[in-house]
């Protein structure tokens with residue numbers, strides 16, 4: 049870390065540094081783009097993975113915190129601010145990290161910060177007629193200002209880009225989303241193959257896809273804003289409802305962040321239970337992925353086979369957590385209640401039937417000629433592009449990128465466990481499918497190591513009734529079922545978060561669809577979309 | 590399910606009473622019965638899921654809860670072939686006109702089940718700036734099903750309720766009334782540009 053500071057200080061003497069959980073660089077907006085270029089391209093730095101952009105409103109100033117990671121898994125953050133509330137502007141880095149384009153649109157949507165040089169400065173989740181920027185602290189939430197729409201949503205074929213002229217002025221330019229002669233087909237939001245309410249505006253040339261404009265926000269629920277009005281324990285239950293298959297890992301992530309900030313030690317028993325639950329979720333999630341993915345390709349039977357295992361896991365969770373889906377099980381300091389008396393027995397029963405089931409899946413689907421033809425070589429994502437688009441999780445690992453947080457930043461007790469990070473290098477839909485199938489085996493391996501050694505002791509630490517965090521900010525990541533789930537928490541010392549930013553893996557997965565499908569056939573869109581396995585409420589939040 | 594095990598018998602009784610009071614012709618009455626018997630045992634849902642509740646709806650279709658036992662398994666992707674919408678999941682501002690449009694595209698007679706706390710009242714997202722507080726602001730709802738998410742058993746119960754309702758409905762002449770009711774609702778909740786889709 050000290051080296052980075054030296055390197056950066058030498059190049060940018062004006063930069064100031066803060067040491068929080070990561071090194072934080074403060075830089076003026078005028079220098080931000082050249083710093084970003086150095087960060088990415090300087091071999092001593094090499095930060096090629098943009099984890100997230102956190103938009104912030106500190107009242108007296110607004111700005112962004114960028115989290116970056118290099119190939120040695122060092123994380124660094126950069127803070128860029130502006131004091132102009134009327135026309136806040138920062139420089140875009142969309143030309144350096146492809147994913148920045150969509151992250152900046154999100155910041156614009158929530159805070160109204162315009163990014164100079166971003167080729168597509170539209171709102172992302174809210175409609176063009178939305179008044180105000182909801183995550184600003186002075187946003188007026190009166191429902192009369194933004195009533196439930198009684199009209200079909202107004203659509204525009206244009207987007208905007210802001211360019212800087214040589215004399216330093218910023219000009220707004222109108223750009224077409226599609227060419228005038230393009231034939232645009234609308235897919236979604238109500239379409240069974242988009243896995244929820246996602247919409248693709250697809251320009252096609254015959255059967256070939258030219259360009260896809262991903263249109264989100266059909267399930268944008270404003271979770272980040274609601275969290276600012278809730279106490280810390282109250283924010284937890286929203287984690288169940290983002291990516292509802294990763295309920296346990298997401299809970300784990302937020303709890304971990306709050307525990308770290310509050311300095312709460314989690315008992316060993318709770319740690320073990322949490323990890324077992326995380327891995328059980330992973331198995332259940334990957335099972336459902338296989339079922340729905342195969343169903344999209346026309347193999348409905350697979351859904352029934354894979355849901356069988358999922359139901360078995362849901363039963364285990366139902367007994368311990370009291371719910372089939374939205375568990376709300378992890379709490380600050382540990383878990384809500386102790387495991388059910390039959391937990392160990394049930395998990396053993398699951399581990400016993402898993403190998404036979406996996407064999408069956410392989411027999412029914414993986415080796416199937418039709419499946420091979422439809423998946424192999426379809427939607428190839430290279431390693432470089434996976435990093436550039438921040439596609440993490442199984443989809444990133446299918447492109448040969450080692451991005452498993454359990455290995456790169458081991459949390460909880462993962463460093464003590466024996467398991468392999470499943471990596472394939474083909475990067476096609478088949479690889480994405482196979483990675484998930486093999487991850488089920490690895491998760492089973494982790495559970496097998498733990499299930500007979502759940503230590504005795506408390507399942508929850510003693511925590512104060514009212515949880516207050518000290519002033520500061522924290523950023524933690526966990527491995528959800530679909531990739532990196534990051535939590536950025538900023539506290540002003542009260543019982544509620546000042547800002548809670550949730551970094552979800554589905555947003556990049558949807559953002560990369562355009563890149564992956566260009567030039568493919570329409571039918572491949574279904575395969576590619578399915579294999580990326582995005583969850584729409586997870587991307588919209 | 591035995592009659593006593595149902596929770597809202599008074600409501601169904603009142604429907605039956607209304608029917609009896611109005612009096613029916615013997616032939617029309619038996620035809621009604623026959624048609625309703627068929628309708629109530631083959632209500633086809635629209636594949637409609639926006640979030641978490643939708644996943645439980647998927648479980649409902651799979652082997653364990655197997656809604657095929659009741660004749661509901663023919664989930665249609667096109668609203669024109671479906672009988673009812675199970676509004677499974679949160680409805681937000683951007684989705685509202687879309688849901689309304691789907692409802693308008695359903696073939697008559699049509700029904701709506703508000704499935705889950707979100708669809709009933711906004712649920713856990715009550716404080717949100719972008720969530721519609723209950724889908725009954727947009728479409729008329731026949732059955733409200735609480736839960737977050739409702740268990741598949743509860744979903745079965747709700748669709749059975751719907752099918753009971755259909756059974757005692759008057760088909761000939763009854764549907765006209767429904768149309769009138771719907772018309773009133775649509776007129777009091779106008780959405781420009783959507784209504785003329787019909």
Ligand code: SF4
Pocket residue numbers: 289374640641642643677678679704705706707708712713736737738739
């Ligand atoms: S009611 Fe609960 S489970 Fe259903 S959509 Fe709403 S938050 Fe999700």
